[in-house]
Amino acid sequence: MSKLAYANKSGRNNGKSVTRVAGALTADGSTLVMWKQLTEKKGKRMELSLYDMKKIRKIIGGKFEKTLSFGGKLKKELKKACIGSIQKHYYQDDTSKRLLHPNESFQSLDIEKNEGGWKIYITSGSEKSNIPLTITRMDVRRKGKGIQYNAFQEFVSLPALSGLNNSGIPKFELEGCHVVGNNLDFGVVAKNGSEVKQYIAYIPLSAVQRPLKEK
Numbered sequence: 001m002s003k004l005a006y007a008n009k010s011g012r013n014n015g016k017s018v019t020r021v022a023g024a025l026t027a028d029g030s031t032l033v034m035w036k037q038l039t040e041k042k043g044k045r046m047e048l049s050l051y052d053m054k055k056i057r058k059i060i061g062g063k064f065e066k067t068l069s070f071g072g073k074l075k076k077e078l079k080k081a082c083i084g085s086i087q088k089h090y091y092q093d094d095t096s097k098r099l100l101h102p103n104e105s106f107q108s109l110d111i112e113k114n115e116g117g118w119k120i121y122i123t124s125g126s127e128k129s130n131i132p133l134t135i136t137r138m139d140v141r142r143k144g145k146g147i148q149y150n151a152f153q154e155f156v157s158l159p160a161l162s163g164l165n166n167s168g169i170p171k172f173e174l175e176g177c178h179v180v181g182n183n184l185d186f187g188v189v190a191k192n193g194s195e196v197k198q199y200i201a202y203i204p205l206s207a208v209q210r211p212l213k214e215k
Helices: 053-059 075-081
Strands: 017-025 031-039 044-052 082-090 108-114 117-123 134-143 146-155 171-180 183-192 195-204
Touching (some): 017 108, 031 053, 031 108, 031 117, 044 053, 044 075, 075 082, 082 134, 082 146
Parallel strands (some): 108 171
Antiparallel strands (some): 017 031, 044 082, 108 117, 117 134, 134 146, 183 195
16 A cells, blocks of 8 residues: 555545554454554644445455555545544643544554444553553444544553563553454563563453543
């Protein structure tokens, strides 16, 4: 895929440049969620878009050998394949209220179908600083020609991994999240100085219930 700055419901380039991209598919391959970070003249813009993969397969004739450009000849068709987009501009000081970039950190996302809509999960953390670890859930559904959502966020505590060998408190990242049954599995990267260790952890999906009040 290329020209991902155009990969949204409007089909317009909404930033100066794309600096990070992540994506995930529902288990049945029917829906693609794409997260992007774009630079702007002031601050950053985060975008999250959902795509109907049945329409995308039809557009490209079921072949994935070539690069799919969202700003090229298929721009109009790909725009129609977009179910909806969410855009956030981040300038405010309270980074804990950021839906798509919690505490200035994005590490992974996953998506599952849910009663005619979707649930999207985002994990955070940074091996460079002791920022709060969070898991964010978005309950997304269609509304008109776009989408709407409710957001929830929970803090993650890792007491069993803190202060290992009395060597201080590691800095953690929650990476590679995947919905597995009724749980959200994710990798934990623990960095303490030059020492880096990795673990596998999970939480019940039902644990992410605290409403997120965005600024």
